[in-house]
Amino acid sequence: MRARGGHAAALACAALLCGCPGEPETKIVDATAAEHGAALFRDPSVAGTTFNAYTCATCHEARPGEAGDALLPGAPLAGAVDRPFYWGGQEADLLGAINHCLYYFMRRDEPWTADDGDAQAMYAFLESLPGDGALTEAAAFTPVYTLSDPPPGDAGEGERLYERGCASCHGQAHSGEQRLVNSAPVMPEEWLEDHPPSEYTELERRLVFVEKVRHGSFVGYGGQMPPFSLEVLSDQELGDLLAFLLP
Ligand code: HEC
Numbered sequence: 001m002r003a004r005g006g007h008a009a010a011l012a013c014a015a016l017l018c019g020c021p022g023e024p025e026t027k028i029v030d031a032t033a034a035e036h037g038a039a040l041f042r043d044p045s046v047a048g049t050t051f052n053a054y055t056c057a058t059c060h061e062a063r064p065g066e067a068g069d070a071l072l073p074g075a076p077l078a079g080a081v082d083r084p085f086y087w088g089g090q091e092a093d094l095l096g097a098i099n100h101c102l103y104y105f106m107r108r109d110e111p112w113t114a115d116d117g118d119a120q121a122m123y124a125f126l127e128s129l130p131g132d133g134a135l136t137e138a139a140a141f142t143p144v145y146t147l148s149d150p151p152p153g154d155a156g157e158g159e160r161l162y163e164r165g166c167a168s169c170h171g172q173a174h175s176g177e178q179r180l181v182n183s184a185p186v187m188p189e190e191w192l193e194d195h196p197p198s199e200y201t202e203l204e205r206r207l208v209f210v211e212k213v214r215h216g217s218f219v220g221y222g223g224q225m226p227p228f229s230l231e232v233l234s235d236q237e238l239g240d241l242l243a244f245l246l247p
């Protein structure tokens, strides 16, 4: 069998070689490709456009726990090569799952194909991730479509959540210091300027906020922000964020 003939071939290898539970695992991992993939995971140029500032690590841990208490919108990727489906069942193919991120969040024009060198390197990296804590079942991902006003929250808790989940892109609250993408508004000031009391009631404003966090760039909203699922951020935590940002 040819190793690394392409993404599809690599998938087939993984399935054939690591099939039966109890048998010792034999994995073909091309160290050089895996190392290249590891570098790509933390490199914004993976998207092939200077308009992108994100890396895969902006939104995903490779190994669970490596990003400390950061609240990341994407699932940890150790074990992803073995998962039965992706994006909560909306995508069956690993390459397709990655291409959604490259296209919707990282502004890449052309999807990776199975014989793209970078795609193969990324696959080799993901396959090389150790089994400790790796999630080989489908990752839970429940997008929230129906919007409602979250319960009243705790501002202190909201501040911590903001630092763990929002500051990576939006920068520090009030100043925007260390902001990753200039299009992400300084919270809450710049955002409030765009949603003035003359145009929005307080409830409408809260709901627009909830809509953005829940839908990200999807469901007609557009942009480059990832959606936060129910697993990543509960409605109570959304209430905490609102108590901090829009008291
Ligand atoms: C701006 C945030 C963001 C960036 C950048 C990003 N992703 Fe994602 N990714 C997500 C979200 C949100 C999901 C959907 C939730 C989930 O299933 O993890 C997702 C899903 C995935 C999945 C499916 C996981 C699963 O089990 O359902 C894979 C694989 C993946 N991304 C790989 C990558 C790779 C590789 C990169 C870098 C080339 C990348 N992502 C960049 C946010 C991002």
Ligand code: HEC
Pocket (backbone or CB within 6 Å): 054, 058, 059, 162, 165, 166, 167, 168, 169, 170, 181, 183, 184, 185, 191, 194, 208, 209, 212, 213, 216, 217, 222, 223, 224, 225, 226, 228, 241
């Ligand atoms: C991976 C980067 C990233 C993360 C993480 C992120 N945002 Fe954003 N956010 C953006 C970008 C970029 C925009 C500008 C609009 C767009 O491109 O989607 C934005 C816009 C917004 C807006 C304004 C939407 C509008 O229409 O004016 C709100 C509100 C918001 N984000 C809240 C949050 C909150 C709360 C969190 C943390 C739970 C968060 N964001 C995490 C990137 C991010």
